[in-house]
Amino acid sequence: MDTTLPQRLIELSLYSLKHAENQPLQLNQQTIQQNNNIEAHTQALKLNPQPITLHTRHEETIVAAVDTSNIKIGETSTGTLIAIRGANVWKQNRNFRYLRLGPFIFHITEENKKEVYSALQRAYFNSPHEQNYQSSPNLLQMPMRMSNLLERWLQAMLSKTISSGIILFDGSLSSGTADAPISLMKEILETARKKKNTVLAFSKMTNLRFNGHLITDFQPTYSPPYLLETASLKTKPPIVLLGDVYVAKLTNGNYAFRLDIDKQVPSTQKVEAVEKLLGNDFFLQSYPETLRLAHILCTFTANEVIAMQHFISRKHGVKIVNRPDMHRLLFGPFGRGEAYS
Amino acid sequence: MKLYKKEGNIIQILSFPNETVEKGDYLLIEDADAGKALIAQVIDVQFASIPGILEELLRSLPDGGEVVEGEDFDPLEIAPHITYIQDASLLVCKIRATVENESLSPSSSWLPSRSQSMIKKLSIPTLLKLAKMDGKLPIVLGGTKDASLLTIDASSLDGRLNIITGKKETGKSHLSKLLMLNLVGYKGMVVVFDLNGEYLSLGTTADGKRNAYHDKIHVLTPSQNFKVSLKQLNLHVLLGILIHALHLPGTSTREFRRIWQSLKERDSLTLHELGEAIRNWHCNQLVRDALFSRYHALVNSGFFADDVGGTMLVEECLFKAKERGEAVIINLRNTSTIDRQIVVEYVLGKLVELLSSWKVKAVFLFAEEAHLYLRETYWDDIVTRMRHFGIFTTFITNQPDTIRENIYRQADNIFLFNFTNEHDLEVVSRAARVDAETVKSIARDLPPHHCLALGRVVRDFPMVVRVKALDVKAMGETRLFFKDN
Numbered sequence: 001m002d003t004t005l006p007q008r009l010i011e012l013s014l015y016s017l018k019h020a021e022n023q024p025l026q027l028n029q030q031t032i033q034q035n036n037n038i039e040a041h042t043q044a045l046k047l048n049p050q051p052i053t054l055h056t057r058h059e060e061t062i063v064a065a066v067d068t069s070n071i072k073i074g075e076t077s078t079g080t081l082i083a084i085r086g087a088n089v090w091k092q093n094r095n096f097r098y099l100r101l102g103p104f105i106f107h108i109t110e111e112n113k114k115e116v117y118s119a120l121q122r123a124y125f126n127s128p129h130e131q132n133y134q135s136s137p138n139l140l141q142m143p144m145r146m147s148n149l150l151e152r153w154l155q156a157m158l159s160k161t162i163s164s165g166i167i168l169f170d171g172s173l174s175s176g177t178a179d180a181p182i183s184l185m186k187e188i189l190e191t192a193r194k195k196k197n198t199v200l201a202f203s204k205m206t207n208l209r210f211n212g213h214l215i216t217d218f219q220p221t222y223s224p225p226y227l228l229e230t231a232s233l234k235t236k237p238p239i240v241l242l243g244d245v246y247v248a249k250l251t252n253g254n255y256a257f258r259l260d261i262d263k264q265v266p267s268t269q270k271v272e273a274v275e276k277l278l279g280n281d282f283f284l285q286s287y288p289e290t291l292r293l294a295h296i297l298c299t300f301t302a303n304e305v306i307a308m309q310h311f312i313s314r315k316h317g318v319k320i321v322n323r324p325d326m327h328r329l330l331f332g333p334f335g336r337g338e339a340y341s
Numbered sequence: 342m343k344l345y346k347k348e349g350n351i352i353q354i355l356s357f358p359n360e361t362v363e364k365g366d367y368l369l370i371e372d373a374d375a376g377k378a379l380i381a382q383v384i385d386v387q388f389a390s391i392p393g394i395l396e397e398l399l400r401s402l403p404d405g406g407e408v409v410e411g412e413d414f415d416p417l418e419i420a421p422h423i424t425y426i427q428d429a430s431l432l433v434c435k436i437r438a439t440v441e442n443e444s445l446s447p448s449s450s451w452l453p454s455r456s457q458s459m460i461k462k463l464s465i466p467t468l469l470k471l472a473k474m475d476g477k478l479p480i481v482l483g484g485t486k487d488a489s490l491l492t493i494d495a496s497s498l499d500g501r502l503n504i505i506t507g508k509k510e511t512g513k514s515h516l517s518k519l520l521m522l523n524l525v526g527y528k529g530m531v532v533v534f535d536l537n538g539e540y541l542s543l544g545t546t547a548d549g550k551r552n553a554y555h556d557k558i559h560v561l562t563p564s565q566n567f568k569v570s571l572k573q574l575n576l577h578v579l580l581g582i583l584i585h586a587l588h589l590p591g592t593s594t595r596e597f598r599r600i601w602q603s604l605k606e607r608d609s610l611t612l613h614e615l616g617e618a619i620r621n622w623h624c625n626q627l628v629r630d631a632l633f634s635r636y637h638a639l640v641n642s643g644f645f646a647d648d649v650g651g652t653m654l655v656e657e658c659l660f661k662a663k664e665r666g667e668a669v670i671i672n673l674r675n676t677s678t679i680d681r682q683i684v685v686e687y688v689l690g691k692l693v694e695l696l697s698s699w700k701v702k703a704v705f706l707f708a709e710e711a712h713l714y715l716r717e718t719y720w721d722d723i724v725t726r727m728r729h730f731g732i733f734t735t736f737i738t739n740q741p742d743t744i745r746e747n748i749y750r751q752a753d754n755i756f757l758f759n760f761t762n763e764h765d766l767e768v769v770s771r772a773a774r775v776d777a778e779t780v781k782s783i784a785r786d787l788p789p790h791h792c793l794a795l796g797r798v799v800r801d802f803p804m805v806v807r808v809k810a811l812d813v814k815a816m817g818e819t820r821l822f823f824k825d826n
Binding site: 009010013014089095096097098099100101102103104105293296297299301302303304305306307308310311314 | 391392393394396397400409410411412413414415416417418419422423425426427
């Protein structure tokens, strides 16, 4: 395993935490840990109502998934304490296995945010992909940025290490954002292709609409599993779609998901990959279990947040204070405080 | 440990995995600024309510109940912190006292500082010292969990009503023997109603040799070495037997009184003369029949005889016991229910007679499974009236519901062994000197031979003790069919 990223992450984590020592920490909790995958602005698309029916293929194929999560642990007088964690889960020989990295805790300040982020980019991607985007990451966006960085590295690692498999990403294959640079995403997909892998990206939410309705709400009267093909999907620069977009309804029920499949893969291989996924993974509510596990394993629980606060206060002498929430203080029950319940 | 919550006299303390605290332990919550400390006893240990714990547990078993195998790369070593938080426990404690200027008060009306209070375990010897449990007549009950000895004072049993209860084979009789022998050691006069012949060999060691108590244990077996003649009987005692043990109706009792007076005047108080007198007495036939049936019950018991030569008189035993401190064991084994009641009525009547005339100062009475021989009305008598005469009773039972609620309410000391049955615990928890939560929580988890001592003997600081072994010959063991030779 390529351990370059974790090593650099550790170094930066410890380095940044040194600057948090003996500072008071105000508790805070961010409820949404996952990337919302804000979709790139797209123009109207067409949805082929004729479904691509799928036939389950039981050929033994490795299924792997990546997910990361981030959480804000609290605020210091100079910055924010955040934690990120990622998980790779793969299913082989009917058994699930995982590799979980983290949590990595960072003390991000206005002074070090650029340094930390750039250092990680340099260490992991060793390329100038992000010159346009990294200039001034917003402190509030840093948790997401950091976890996306870890996610890309985990995706790259999977695409390098797995062969003839199916790799599941969380979100879309849109690129051209700070979190998903075009060249990096292309590189990940290309590596995957070279190793005869197919990348499938499942989005939990989508804003893509057809005739005014969300594409995932369009459910023809065919029995699943099937795919609905989209066409004429155009994006506004700098967003670039690296995948073909489908609506995937893989089990009975009301759930369907946006599914992006690597554009460069031949059409037959795309369908074949989904059919192999059907034959090699469990599905509940149309969502693959491997990806669900990756999500479950990396998500932070409240218990873990307390443990990390405990770690910071013990190891780095950060004093945890519970400052009054100003919204609560000023507006009472009408305040939208973020305090622990 | 951190102070978490206080509601009434219940205090909740957060405890972490490196702090080993168990049910029954005492904690000292010191507030240095207030100059006071609370003494609290742990009555339950629960998992602390950690946010996200359910997700944590579910996450570990997401694959249809099978653990997902994998590798965690946790460079900052957060996992031990997670485990540390997950394994935190919540100690539910009962406030027992407040310490201020080295003196104890039962108050729990003040609130120690949540942030500044220091919480530490309070060892039993320190607690005993604080509670000033240092009497002149020590009885070592056994060892506590922190390897110290729990010593009570014999005077805390003096003039008190005690109950020893617990389910079968937990060590009740063993404790009662321990208390009894120690009282004898302090020249106490002890009478035991021994239902199963368990106390007969207290004078011999386990290997059959004589022990220090050999000459201080007197076993009286009714109709064998324990008989009474009518001449020795007080009419009052005999009427007690007839009315309460043999249920003689009022009219017949009046006739019996006349017969008795007549025989006494003629100095003919023998069984034979009594039988003849009933036969020839001018009275209603039904009354005669009633008197005859009771007469035959007395004769058939074998307890009454005209010639009692070679048998012991209970008075003699008690007078000897008064001088030297001895135990009189009334062996009720192999005695029928009616005969048992006759003997008990006689002994109790005799005791009251001797005590009320100040011939005897006081008696410690140990009654095993008293519901099997004690009439209903005696229960109240024993705990109220007889206490004033100087009969200080210890009831031993494995059926706590056979002892009336008012007895529990007046009990000064309770020695509680293991009970798992909710109903049994409910009954015991009615005692005035204990709180229901303590009884229900601690007694359920007591191992065999461990008892929860409650009441005056422990200055109202409930304590768990492993009752010490006695080097006496064990009797009263259950006879088994499937037993190796």
